[in-house]
Amino acid sequence: MTKQSPANIATIPDEGIDKGGQRLTTDQITRVISRHLEEEGGARLKIYMETCVHCGLCSDACHFYLSNDHDPKFSPAGKVKQALAPIIRKKGRVSVDFIKKASEIAFTECNLCRRCVMYCPFGINIAYLMLFIRRICHKLGVVPQYIQDTAHSHSATMNQMWVKEDEWIDTLHWQEDEARDEIENLRIPLEKEGADIFYSVIGPEPKFRAQLIYQAAVIMNAAGMDWTMPATSGWDNSDMCMYTGDEEMVARLKKVHFEAAMRLKTKRIVMGECGHAFRSVHDVGNRYLGWKMSPLSVIHAIEFYYELFRDRKLRVRQKYSIPVTLHDPCNVVRGGGLHELARYVIHETCSRFVEMHPNREHNYCCGAGGGVINCGPPYTKKRESSSKVKADQLADAMARGAKVIIAPCHNCHSGLEDTVKHYGLDMEIKFLGDIIYECIYK
Amino acid sequence: MMHEIFSFVRGPMVWIAFTVFTVGSLYRFISMWRLAKKKDSVVFNYFSFFYALRSIGHWIFPFAGVNMRKHPAMTVVAFLFHICLFVVPIFLSAHVIMFKESWNISWRWLPDPAADIMVMIVIVCCLFFWGRRIFLKEVRYLTSVSDYLILAAVAAPFISGLWAYHQWTAFSAVMIVHIISGEILLMIIPFTKLSHMLFFPFTRGYMGSEFGAVRHAKDW
Amino acid sequence: MKQNNIFTYTVIFSIFLLIGTIAAFSQEDIENVHDSAFKKLTRPAVAFFHDIHNDKAAIEECNVCHHMFEGKKRVEDDDSIGMECSECHYKEPVSSIPDLIRAYHLQCSGCHLKQKAGPVLCGECHRRE
Numbered sequence: 146m147t148k149q150s151p152a153n154i155a156t157i158p159d160e161g162i163d164k165g166g167q168r169l170t171t172d173q174i175t176r177v178i179s180r181h182l183e184e185e186g187g188a189r190l191k192i193y194m195e196t197c198v199h200c201g202l203c204s205d206a207c208h209f210y211l212s213n214d215h216d217p218k219f220s221p222a223g224k225v226k227q228a229l230a231p232i233i234r235k236k237g238r239v240s241v242d243f244i245k246k247a248s249e250i251a252f253t254e255c256n257l258c259r260r261c262v263m264y265c266p267f268g269i270n271i272a273y274l275m276l277f278i279r280r281i282c283h284k285l286g287v288v289p290q291y292i293q294d295t296a297h298s299h300s301a302t303m304n305q306m307w308v309k310e311d312e313w314i315d316t317l318h319w320q321e322d323e324a325r326d327e328i329e330n331l332r333i334p335l336e337k338e339g340a341d342i343f344y345s346v347i348g349p350e351p352k353f354r355a356q357l358i359y360q361a362a363v364i365m366n367a368a369g370m371d372w373t374m375p376a377t378s379g380w381d382n383s384d385m386c387m388y389t390g391d392e393e394m395v396a397r398l399k400k401v402h403f404e405a406a407m408r409l410k411t412k413r414i415v416m417g418e419c420g421h422a423f424r425s426v427h428d429v430g431n432r433y434l435g436w437k438m439s440p441l442s443v444i445h446a447i448e449f450y451y452e453l454f455r456d457r458k459l460r461v462r463q464k465y466s467i468p469v470t471l472h473d474p475c476n477v478v479r480g481g482g483l484h485e486l487a488r489y490v491i492h493e494t495c496s497r498f499v500e501m502h503p504n505r506e507h508n509y510c511c512g513a514g515g516g517v518i519n520c521g522p523p524y525t526k527k528r529e530s531s532s533k534v535k536a537d538q539l540a541d542a543m544a545r546g547a548k549v550i551i552a553p554c555h556n557c558h559s560g561l562e563d564t565v566k567h568y569g570l571d572m573e574i575k576f577l578g579d580i581i582y583e584c585i586y587k
Numbered sequence: 588m589m590h591e592i593f594s595f596v597r598g599p600m601v602w603i604a605f606t607v608f609t610v611g612s613l614y615r616f617i618s619m620w621r622l623a624k625k626k627d628s629v630v631f632n633y634f635s636f637f638y639a640l641r642s643i644g645h646w647i648f649p650f651a652g653v654n655m656r657k658h659p660a661m662t663v664v665a666f667l668f669h670i671c672l673f674v675v676p677i678f679l680s681a682h683v684i685m686f687k688e689s690w691n692i693s694w695r696w697l698p699d700p701a702a703d704i705m706v707m708i709v710i711v712c713c714l715f716f717w718g719r720r721i722f723l724k725e726v727r728y729l730t731s732v733s734d735y736l737i738l739a740a741v742a743a744p745f746i747s748g749l750w751a752y753h754q755w756t757a758f759s760a761v762m763i764v765h766i767i768s769g770e771i772l773l774m775i776i777p778f779t780k781l782s783h784m785l786f787f788p789f790t791r792g793y794m795g796s797e798f799g800a801v802r803h804a805k806d807w
Numbered sequence: 808m809k810q811n812n813i814f815t816y817t818v819i820f821s822i823f824l825l826i827g828t829i830a831a832f833s834q835e836d837i838e839n840v841h842d843s844a845f846k847k848l849t850r851p852a853v854a855f856f857h858d859i860h861n862d863k864a865a866i867e868e869c870n871v872c873h874h875m876f877e878g879k880k881r882v883e884d885d886d887s888i889g890m891e892c893s894e895c896h897y898k899e900p901v902s903s904i905p906d907l908i909r910a911y912h913l914q915c916s917g918c919h920l921k922q923k924a925g926p927v928l929c930g931e932c933h934r935r936e
Contacts, residue, residue, distance in 0.1 A: 188622040189630065195783075195786075196787070199780075200719075204725040222729050262794060262806060263807060267783060268793070269794075270794060437632060589927075593920075680849060687906075687908065691900060699850070751930060754930045
């Protein structure tokens with residue numbers, strides 16, 4: 146396996162950070178940060194920073210630390226020490242170079258997976274602290290270019306991938322057409338008022354993975370669901386703004402999403418297999434809008450599939466026979482407790498299941514989530530070398546027979562693809578929907 | 588001279604120490620509460636007693652969490668340390684008798700040999716923590732001078748107490764050091780990282796609430 | 808040789824005599840504070856030389872220490888010589904009468920603190936030797 150030291154990576158410049166930094170002066174930084182601390186630095190920030198007794202017990206939680214030769218700079222508390230502690234201590238009077246470095250740490254060396262929260266005796270939320278830094282970087286305009294571009298897309302088009310409204314509708318029609326070759330009279334119902342289910346997906350699905358919409362339509366059809374998708378904005382449930390620290394945009398995005406579902410008078414929202422979108426809709430965006438929990442019932446694809454099998458809405462033609470393992474995505478497992486439901490669906494559809502270790506809430510991060518993969522090519526190598534522990538975990542599952550990794554999350558999917566390729570593992574990555582599509586009576 | 592010093596550290600100074608500790612702790616609680624009300628209302632909105640207690644319960648029970656099982660030595664040391672740290676000062680015969688003398692109240696106290704062993708445990712644990720800070724690179728990286736100072740502040744009353752109990756040498760001086768270091772320790776609790784003692788139930792409880800009620804997941 | 812023997816016997820006899828005299832002389836003095844109520848000692852017994860203490864502290868009246876109370880009132884011209892402290896001071900405090908440990912501590916270190924003389928720290932009285 147290839148091993149790379151952190152020194153010889155990041156050779157591709159990041160214009161978002163470099164040019165963003167060029168525009169700043171120390172005085173501006175100080176002004177912005179001190180106002181930010183005044184407005185948003187509350188009791189959580191204070192207690193987290195003061196309560197940490199520097200015991201280092203969070204280190205073993207972090208795949209960055211474990212993958213980079215146990216370099217303490219990559220431990221969760223180590224990242225806080227580098228990127229946040231000086232900001233608090235100096236009350237924001239930090240240099241441009243410091244902010245650039247802090248931005249790189251917060252955006253590309255932490256996946257916000259919250260595994261360390263489960264390893265800290267005090268339950269200090271390191272992900273919150275990293276997001277606090279990201280928001281400072283957002284306010285200063287020092288955000289990695291690639292992820293900032295997705296945030297720009299969100300604010301301009303209300304979706305992540307610059308998809309125009311006609312392109313969206315066209316894609317749905319196209320997938321409906323394709324699917325009709327397989328299943329006569331199949332519909333992807335657009336704008337159907339009063340449908341039971343409002344099905345929403347993430348921007349990359351119509352952009353790169355349109356077949357997932359096709360598969361979803363086939364599953365909905367086979368299960369006899371009354372469902373719809375909107376022809377307007379609100380179809381995209383993804384949210385990179387949640388990861389760039391643009392909280393105002395998070396609220397706008399979720400408002401559009403919820404309102405599309407409500408305009409169509411649907412009973413509940415079913416989301417595609419995406420982790421961060423679930424975090425945004427179930428846990429984060431609703432809060433910025435003033436809802437304690439989401440204003441109408443939201444369920445992730447895993448739970449939806451579980452219901453379909455539990456209620457015998459789907460019938461298995463032939464179980465998937467290639468041995469599978471499951472990657473528990475942080476945002477739906479540590480963030481949604483869907484791990485047992487995912488296993489239920491796998492046991493319904495697959496004949497051989499191999500657990501990877503650790504698993505469930507303790508699974509290692511895919512290395513892509515939290516917006517890290519969205520920061521783009523300048524950080525690909527760092528991301529890959531920081532997934533060494535993930536590769537070892539996968540190799541172990543592979544040694545015990547697993548040939549397919551089920552990853553019910555888009556980010557995990559992409560991250561695991563890179564990891565599998567980089568470390569030369571002979572494994573395929575699939576969504577739960579891929580498996581279900583293959584083995585049900587249509 | 589000795590009498591003046593002793594009268595002061597055993598009299599007014601004790602009052603000062605306990606006052607600074609309680610008023611300081613109250614101040615920290617109240618100001619933190621108000622700050623949270625103002626800027627972190629999420630903490631109150633999502634706080635769930637059931638899940639808070641579920642999380643706290645798992646973290647105050649040895650080896651209940653994955654990370655505790657990953658670091659067995661640290662877990663044993665941390666639990667022994669904290670238990671002895673609290674039990675000895677409160678149930679030491681000499682301390683109870685001081686309360687008896689002053690206020691005519693008393694409670695059961697530990698046999699002296701037991702307290703003696705527990706104090707040695709505290710000191711050995713402090714050495715262990717010190718060793719971690721020196722020898723484990725992930726801990727060394729996080730450690731600053733203040734972490735050593737706080738460790739010394741915690742160890743001082745126990746080392747001097749052990750010394751005074753065994754009357755090794757310079758008894759009177761060590762005894763005064765013991766009293767003063769104990770009072771200093773009490774006074775700095777609310778204002779240093781030792782405040783983790785005050786805030787542990789809140790940070791743990793809040794995270795337990797978020798993990799339990801919102802995310803339907805374990806946090807241990 | 809003979810003379811030498813006599814000298815040796817004289818020395819030995821003198822030593823015995825000296826020890827005897829000292830012993831006889833000290834019989835008056837209490838060397839350790841003891842009370843039959845203390846069965847098992849937690850801390851070392853407290854050495855106390857009655858006459859030396861009283862000379863140093865210039866205490867004339869016995870009942871400065873060997874006090875006698877009637878109810879809450881101290882009886883000025885009575886004393887408690889010959890009594891054990893535990894005859895009045897029990898293991899637990901009874902109404903206004905302090906318990907035995909507290910009585911001893913207040914009696915000794917209480918007075919020492921007030922007079923700014925004499926031992927006050929635990930280990931100054933309860934010495935390990």
